[in-house]
Amino acid sequence: MIAELGLAALWLSAALAVLQMVSGALGLRDSASPHALYARPAAVVQAFLATLAFFLLLYAFAVTDLSIKLVATNSHSAKPFIYKLTGTWGNHEGSMLLWIAVLALSGGLLGALERRMPEKTMSATLMVQGFVALGFYAFLILSSNPFERLPVPAVEGSGLNPLLQDIGLAIHPPTLYIGYVGLSVAFSLAMGALITRQVTPDFAKVMRPWVLGAWVFLTFGITAGSYWAYYELGWGGWWFWDPVENASLMPWLAATALLHSVSVLAARDALRTWTIMLGVLAFSMSMLGTFLVRSGVLTSVHAFAVDPERGAFILGLLGLYIGGALVVFAMRASSIAEGKRFTATSREGALVFNNVMLSAILAIVLLGTLYPLLTEAFDVRVSVGPPYFNPAGAIFAIPMFIVMAIGPLLRWKDDKPGRIQFEAAMLAAIVIAIVAVVAVLGDYAILPLLGLALSVALAVAAFLPLRGRNIRRVPTATWGMVLAHFGVAVSLFGMACESAFTSERLAAVAPGDTTQVADWTVKLESVDPVAGPNWTAIEARVLAARGDEEPTVLTPQARNFWSPPQPTSESALITRLDGQLYAVIGDSAGVDANGKERWQLRVWWKPFVTFIWYGGLLIALGGIVSIVGRLQVDLKRRKAKALGDARRDDLDEIKSGDTLPEPAE
Known part of the structure; x- marks a missing residue:
C-alpha cells in the first residue's frame, strides 16, 4: 500500500x-x-x-x-x-x-x-x-x-553506489535542492511582478528572503559537496571543474548577482530590469544543472546517468520555462519604470560592476562546461579544465575582488572617490607588500600569489564599514554582510595557500619504511585486512609526526564494496590550524630487496586548506545573519503599522538597516 x-x-x-x-x-x-x-x-x-x-x-x-x-x-x-x-x-x-x-x-x-x-x-x-x-x-x-x-x-x-555511502550525502544534495527550489520561487515572484508591472521595492522586499535563503543553501551545499569529494574520492583535490560541479556553481554565481541586485531594488529603488533578468537567469542555471545531471550526457560520480528521453523531457521544460519567461520579459520590459538613477562612483555602481563580473565568470564557466559536450556531438573529444577556467575566470575575479573591497565604503547614489582615498591606499599597500614579500621567499605562480594578497586585503576591507560606528547599534543585516565578505576572504586565502604551497609525496614503502613530505615524517607501520558491514578493505597503519611531536596514527583504507561491487579509496587526515596532512593507500607495489611487500602510499601536506571550507561556512553564516536582520526589520515594521504610526515605521526601517546606512566619515 x-x-x-x-x-x-x-x-x-x-x-x-x-x-x-x-x-x-x-x-x-x-x-x-x-x-x-x-x-x-x-x-x-x-x-x-x-x-x-x-x-x-x-x-x-x-x-x-x-x-x-x-x-x-x-x-x-x-x-x-x-x-x-x-x-x-x-x-x-x-x-x-x-x-x-x-x-x-x-x-x-x-x-x-x-x-x-x-x-x-x-x-x-x-x-x-x-x-x-x-x-x-x-x-x-x-x-x-x-x-x-x-x-x-x-x-x-x-x-x-559506494561512493555515495557517506554522511556527506545526507547533507550535500538536499541543501542544493533547497537552493535550486528557492530560485524557482524567486523566478515565480519575478514573473508575477513582471506580468502585473509591479516591479517595486515592496516586491523586492518579498523576493529578497527567498533569494537570500536559496543562496545560503547553495553556499552550504557547494561547501559540503567540495569537502565530501575532497576526503571521499581520495584524489587530494577540493575542486576540479567537473561539469557537475560547475552545474552547482553556475546557479550560485547567478544567485549572488541576483541577491545584490534585489537588495539595491529593495533599499534604493534601482536596477529594476536587471533584477528581473537575473531572476530568470538564476532559475535558468538551476534548470540547466538539472539537465546536465539527469540527461545522461555526463559521466560523473555526481551524475545520474539516465536515458536520453528523460534528458529531452527536461530540455523541453527548460525551453518552455525559460523561453516563455524571455518572451514575457521582451513584451513587458519596456513598461518597467527606470527607477532612481545613480552614478558610477556610488555603492550601486560598485554593485552593478561586480554583477557584470559575476555574469562574465558565469559565461566562462558555462562555455567551458558546454563546449566539450558540443564538440563530442561531432566526434571530437576536448578536455576543458583548470588551464582554461583558472586564468579566464581570474581576468574578471580579480577586479571583482578589488571593487568588492572598496564598494561597501562608498555612499549610495553618488560619491567622490577621493573621500575613501586613505582606505584604498591602505588596501593597495597591503596587496603590494604581500606580493613583494612572498615573491622574494620563493618562485610561485602569479594567480595564487595575487589571490593570497587580495585575500588579506579583503579580510581587512570586510570590517572597514564598521570603522567609526557604535558597534552595538550596527544593524544585524550589516553584520551579515561583514561576515559574508570576510568568509570570501578566508576561502580565497585557503585556495591561494593550497595552490601555492602544497607538497606531495608518492612512495612505494614496506612496513617499517619512512618517507618525508614538507616537515612531516611519515612511517608505514603495517597493512592489514579489515571488514565493514558491506565491504572489505586493506587498511594501512601510518604514523605521522611533525618535528619532535608525538606521532599521530592514520588509517587510510582501500575498500572493496560487494553490493554493488566497486573499489574506493578512503583517505585519512590530520588537521592542524595551518593545514591538513592527507594520506591515501594504493595498490601493492611488489616486494623490496628484503622480501617485504611494498605499498603505494601517497601523502600531501596542504597548508591552510581547511580555510576554504571555513570560509564557505562563514559566507553561509553571513547569509543567515542577514536573514535574521531582515526578519527583525519586518517584525518592527509590522508592529509599527499595527500601532498605526507610519512615522515610527519609517524610523524603524532606517534604524534596522533596511536602507543600509551610509558608512561613517
Missing part, C-alpha cells in the same frame, strides 16, 4: 498544481472572482501531499521494501540504516521527488504566509509556480515514477 499511497499523493498534487495555476490565472483577470481564492489553499494542500509522498518513499527505503523497483535497485538489506535513508535521494527518481516536495512546500509557504504583495501579483506568482510544478510532476509521474512496483519482489537489493 505504501507505493500506491505515494503515487496517489503525487497524482493529487499534480491535480492541485493545475488548480493553483488556473485559479491564479483567474485571479490575474479578476482578483475578486471567487474562483481566484483557490490558488492559496491549493498550494498549501499540494505542499502537504507532495511532502507525504516523499516521506512514504523514505519509509519504503527505511524498511527496504524490495517490491518497489527503486528500492531494489538502490538499496540493500545489509546496508547501514543511515545509508538506507540517504539512498532515498541517491538516485534519479528519489532525488526528483525530493525536488518536487521542496518545490511544493515552498509554494505552500508562499501561499499561506505572504500578504505583502498586491493580490493580483500574488495570483500571477502562484500561477507561475503552479506551472513550474506541473512540469516536474509530469516528468516524475510519466517518465520517472519512484513508486513503480516489480512484478515479483526482489530477493535482495542491488545497493547504493
Whole structure:
C-alpha cells in the first residue's frame, strides 16, 4: 500500500498544481472572482501531499521494501540504516521527488504566509509556480515514477553506489535542492511582478528572503559537496571543474548577482530590469544543472546517468520555462519604470560592476562546461579544465575582488572617490607588500600569489564599514554582510595557500619504511585486512609526526564494496590550524630487496586548506545573519503599522538597516 499511497499523493498534487495555476490565472483577470481564492489553499494542500509522498518513499527505503523497483535497485538489506535513508535521494527518481516536495512546500509557504504583495501579483506568482510544478510532476509521474512496483519482489537489493555511502550525502544534495527550489520561487515572484508591472521595492522586499535563503543553501551545499569529494574520492583535490560541479556553481554565481541586485531594488529603488533578468537567469542555471545531471550526457560520480528521453523531457521544460519567461520579459520590459538613477562612483555602481563580473565568470564557466559536450556531438573529444577556467575566470575575479573591497565604503547614489582615498591606499599597500614579500621567499605562480594578497586585503576591507560606528547599534543585516565578505576572504586565502604551497609525496614503502613530505615524517607501520558491514578493505597503519611531536596514527583504507561491487579509496587526515596532512593507500607495489611487500602510499601536506571550507561556512553564516536582520526589520515594521504610526515605521526601517546606512566619515 505504501507505493500506491505515494503515487496517489503525487497524482493529487499534480491535480492541485493545475488548480493553483488556473485559479491564479483567474485571479490575474479578476482578483475578486471567487474562483481566484483557490490558488492559496491549493498550494498549501499540494505542499502537504507532495511532502507525504516523499516521506512514504523514505519509509519504503527505511524498511527496504524490495517490491518497489527503486528500492531494489538502490538499496540493500545489509546496508547501514543511515545509508538506507540517504539512498532515498541517491538516485534519479528519489532525488526528483525530493525536488518536487521542496518545490511544493515552498509554494505552500508562499501561499499561506505572504500578504505583502498586491493580490493580483500574488495570483500571477502562484500561477507561475503552479506551472513550474506541473512540469516536474509530469516528468516524475510519466517518465520517472519512484513508486513503480516489480512484478515479483526482489530477493535482495542491488545497493547504493559506494561512493555515495557517506554522511556527506545526507547533507550535500538536499541543501542544493533547497537552493535550486528557492530560485524557482524567486523566478515565480519575478514573473508575477513582471506580468502585473509591479516591479517595486515592496516586491523586492518579498523576493529578497527567498533569494537570500536559496543562496545560503547553495553556499552550504557547494561547501559540503567540495569537502565530501575532497576526503571521499581520495584524489587530494577540493575542486576540479567537473561539469557537475560547475552545474552547482553556475546557479550560485547567478544567485549572488541576483541577491545584490534585489537588495539595491529593495533599499534604493534601482536596477529594476536587471533584477528581473537575473531572476530568470538564476532559475535558468538551476534548470540547466538539472539537465546536465539527469540527461545522461555526463559521466560523473555526481551524475545520474539516465536515458536520453528523460534528458529531452527536461530540455523541453527548460525551453518552455525559460523561453516563455524571455518572451514575457521582451513584451513587458519596456513598461518597467527606470527607477532612481545613480552614478558610477556610488555603492550601486560598485554593485552593478561586480554583477557584470559575476555574469562574465558565469559565461566562462558555462562555455567551458558546454563546449566539450558540443564538440563530442561531432566526434571530437576536448578536455576543458583548470588551464582554461583558472586564468579566464581570474581576468574578471580579480577586479571583482578589488571593487568588492572598496564598494561597501562608498555612499549610495553618488560619491567622490577621493573621500575613501586613505582606505584604498591602505588596501593597495597591503596587496603590494604581500606580493613583494612572498615573491622574494620563493618562485610561485602569479594567480595564487595575487589571490593570497587580495585575500588579506579583503579580510581587512570586510570590517572597514564598521570603522567609526557604535558597534552595538550596527544593524544585524550589516553584520551579515561583514561576515559574508570576510568568509570570501578566508576561502580565497585557503585556495591561494593550497595552490601555492602544497607538497606531495608518492612512495612505494614496506612496513617499517619512512618517507618525508614538507616537515612531516611519515612511517608505514603495517597493512592489514579489515571488514565493514558491506565491504572489505586493506587498511594501512601510518604514523605521522611533525618535528619532535608525538606521532599521530592514520588509517587510510582501500575498500572493496560487494553490493554493488566497486573499489574506493578512503583517505585519512590530520588537521592542524595551518593545514591538513592527507594520506591515501594504493595498490601493492611488489616486494623490496628484503622480501617485504611494498605499498603505494601517497601523502600531501596542504597548508591552510581547511580555510576554504571555513570560509564557505562563514559566507553561509553571513547569509543567515542577514536573514535574521531582515526578519527583525519586518517584525518592527509590522508592529509599527499595527500601532498605526507610519512615522515610527519609517524610523524603524532606517534604524534596522533596511536602507543600509551610509558608512561613517
